[in-house]
Amino acid sequence: MRDLIKYLITEEWRTHTTLFGSFLFVLFPIIVILMVLAMAVFIPIINLMMAESTAMLILHLIIAFLGLQVGAFGIYGQEFMQRRFGHASLLSYSARILPLSDRKIFLAVVIKDILYYFCMLLMPIIIGLSLITILIPDVHIYLRAFVPSCILAFLMGIAVVFFLSIVFAHSRILLLVAAAGIGFLFAMIGDFPPFMFYMERSLTNLLLATIPSFILIAMSIWFFKVDERHEQHRFKNQLKGRKDLLFTKDMIDLHRSRGGIGRIIFSLLLPMAFIWFFLKHFVEYLSIVNFLFLFSVFLGVYSSSIYNWICRYDTYGQYSYLPIRIFSVILTKVRISLALGTIPIIIFIAAAINEQSSPLVVLLSATSAAALYVYGLAITVLLTGLAPHILFFNGKVLVKYLILIIPPPVILIVLSVFAPQYLFLATILFVLSWYIVRWGAQHWENSEQQLF
Amino acid sequence: MIIAKSISKSFGTTKAVDNVSLEVGKGQLYGLLGPNGSGKSTMIKMLTGQISPSSGHASVEGIDTQRDPIEVRSKVGIIPEQENPPSFLTAGEYLDFVAKARKLEQYDTDKWFTLLDFKDQKDILCKDLSRGTRQKLMIAQAFMHNPAVAFIDEPLINLDPISQNTIKSYIVDFVKKGGTVFFSTHVLEIAQEICTHIGILYKGKLHFSGKRPKGDLNTFFLKQVKHAGSD
Numbered sequence: 309m310r311d312l313i314k315y316l317i318t319e320e321w322r323t324h325t326t327l328f329g330s331f332l333f334v335l336f337p338i339i340v341i342l343m344v345l346a347m348a349v350f351i352p353i354i355n356l357m358m359a360e361s362t363a364m365l366i367l368h369l370i371i372a373f374l375g376l377q378v379g380a381f382g383i384y385g386q387e388f389m390q391r392r393f394g395h396a397s398l399l400s401y402s403a404r405i406l407p408l409s410d411r412k413i414f415l416a417v418v419i420k421d422i423l424y425y426f427c428m429l430l431m432p433i434i435i436g437l438s439l440i441t442i443l444i445p446d447v448h449i450y451l452r453a454f455v456p457s458c459i460l461a462f463l464m465g466i467a468v469v470f471f472l473s474i475v476f477a478h479s480r481i482l483l484l485v486a487a488a489g490i491g492f493l494f495a496m497i498g499d500f501p502p503f504m505f506y507m508e509r510s511l512t513n514l515l516l517a518t519i520p521s522f523i524l525i526a527m528s529i530w531f532f533k534v535d536e537r538h539e540q541h542r543f544k545n546q547l548k549g550r551k552d553l554l555f556t557k558d559m560i561d562l563h564r565s566r567g568g569i570g571r572i573i574f575s576l577l578l579p580m581a582f583i584w585f586f587l588k589h590f591v592e593y594l595s596i597v598n599f600l601f602l603f604s605v606f607l608g609v610y611s612s613s614i615y616n617w618i619c620r621y622d623t624y625g626q627y628s629y630l631p632i633r634i635f636s637v638i639l640t641k642v643r644i645s646l647a648l649g650t651i652p653i654i655i656f657i658a659a660a661i662n663e664q665s666s667p668l669v670v671l672l673s674a675t676s677a678a679a680l681y682v683y684g685l686a687i688t689v690l691l692t693g694l695a696p697h698i699l700f701f702n703g704k705v706l707v708k709y710l711i712l713i714i715p716p717p718v719i720l721i722v723l724s725v726f727a728p729q730y731l732f733l734a735t736i737l738f739v740l741s742w743y744i745v746r747w748g749a750q751h752w753e754n755s756e757q758q759l760f
Numbered sequence: 761m762i763i764a765k766s767i768s769k770s771f772g773t774t775k776a777v778d779n780v781s782l783e784v785g786k787g788q789l790y791g792l793l794g795p796n797g798s799g800k801s802t803m804i805k806m807l808t809g810q811i812s813p814s815s816g817h818a819s820v821e822g823i824d825t826q827r828d829p830i831e832v833r834s835k836v837g838i839i840p841e842q843e844n845p846p847s848f849l850t851a852g853e854y855l856d857f858v859a860k861a862r863k864l865e866q867y868d869t870d871k872w873f874t875l876l877d878f879k880d881q882k883d884i885l886c887k888d889l890s891r892g893t894r895q896k897l898m899i900a901q902a903f904m905h906n907p908a909v910a911f912i913d914e915p916l917i918n919l920d921p922i923s924q925n926t927i928k929s930y931i932v933d934f935v936k937k938g939g940t941v942f943f944s945t946h947v948l949e950i951a952q953e954i955c956t957h958i959g960i961l962y963k964g965k966l967h968f969s970g971k972r973p974k975g976d977l978n979t980f981f982l983k984q985v986k987h988a989g990s991d
Contacts, residue, residue, distance in 0.1 A: 539888065540884045540885070540888040540889075541884065541885045541888055542850070542883040542884055542885075543850050543853075543883060543885065544883065545850065545852050545853050545856065545883070546853065547849070547853045547856040547857055547860070548856060553857065553860045553861060557846065557849065557857060560848055560849060560853070561846070561847075561848045564848040564885070565847075565848055621846065621847060621848060622846070623843075625840070625842070625843045626843060626844075626845075626846055628805075628810045628840070628843070629808065629810065629833065629838035629839075629840050629843065629902075630833060630858060630861050630862070631830050631831075631833040631834035631861060631862060632830075632861050633830060756811050756812060
């Protein structure tokens, strides 16, 4: 068992270093530390907006969410690897041909995920928060309580997603029941147990924070079943008679991957709702900035991540043996991103109606949002080509992205305070973005892609 | 006509292909033989403009593969070793996709489904097809525009014996009609059976290129590799 865990950890490390390069991947925890430190800027605002305990609850929930994501990658890792490397296979799958029980492998995967991501993700967060408590005397994070509660929150996230994946392998209807059951359980407890343990280090709270995770993991192992459904999905030919080949293919990908509505909700609506909530409080304390304008700035920048959705289905390899230029593939994806820009437009219209701002503010806000949207899109194309979902994990690319993406919204916010009439200068971004997109697409056309 | 002049390819410190020169004439069925990792796939990628050589030049049908890779790919058919058809297109849609990408005005996808015996899979998503069926689809996409030259990386892998025979017959017939095929394999029996010419690539270097020798290819191959190993 110990050896299996050791090899799984080695495999995870090598997967990441192969994807992102050894040096760049080592940068990842450092970037996490720096990002946590950067969050310190918001602490005075957070202190004004909410009680310290509320902030800590949110922090625990975010960590549990990270656990959910780590677990989800563990489950879909094989599919991702196949898409990325072709014939690649993960030990957790190939081990099925070895004399090891599926349950044993599954348990090893759970332990590996907890250990590995504790080092790569949780430790940097803890180090970052520790540095904040040293640097900012106003911040009171009780590290002796936070370290175990943070691990328990992470464990809970992993346990929930592993459990749900096992239920899913048995029955989809059962999945809904299980998800509702977990929701009901938390509603009964009335709080988030790891956070309760942070607030009060009692044995009861420790048991409440630990036992559900262990029960879920134990049940996952007990009822472990490989999802062996090999459904063959049939569709009528939707390419016949269509002239815009790449555009149609991308729309088919989006439609048939069945991620559409879920992705809109989880990747766009929920984060924007969170930003809305955050900015509403923020503007109360910084009334010189117009709320609708500020929201539009965030909406524009954030929505440009729509491009990432569309790139998930392709690899460079899929086009390398056909007479199709990567330049055209990228430009098509940009066109689709612009078409899908109707979703943030709807969000903007809802925000504008809700705010009842003056026509001039609406116009300036809309222009800024649209300009930042296309600019964000252009920078993503330039830095990541067809692989934003891979290259954004590359520390160097992420830093470059942040350096390029931050100045325009900051300049626009400053202009909005001192000289709102100059906000029309945002239109320059449209022209600039057009050149960046073409430059970026040409760059990726000329680059030799070995792996993805 | 396929020409490679002193082409090399390095990946970091690894030299995958080392100073290889070869010529494949019209109507030849050229099998590039070599053990796993000998540089066969890299060679095909360079000859089809999928990657650029670190040094040297290559051309196919008179087109420089580095200068005009898209033109090369529009003229030839390629079956890559690892790539799969796009997950969310059906088998039928994928062949339509390729035909449109190749700007074919008239094409018959049904012919391929019948020939390779998978008509009943036409409306199924590529991701839900078996490996063998995906390989059939890749073969169809490579030949559906009736190319002058076809490059095939491990052509019969994953196929059942019946399909293997069908493909072998098709390739031989294609060459008889004037087509040129450049394929890589480490299965010597296939080369023995259908190749007119062979090349032996070992650790990135070409140790033999010419007409397939008479007699047992297995013995010849092992002799060449042994000789190369002692160099």
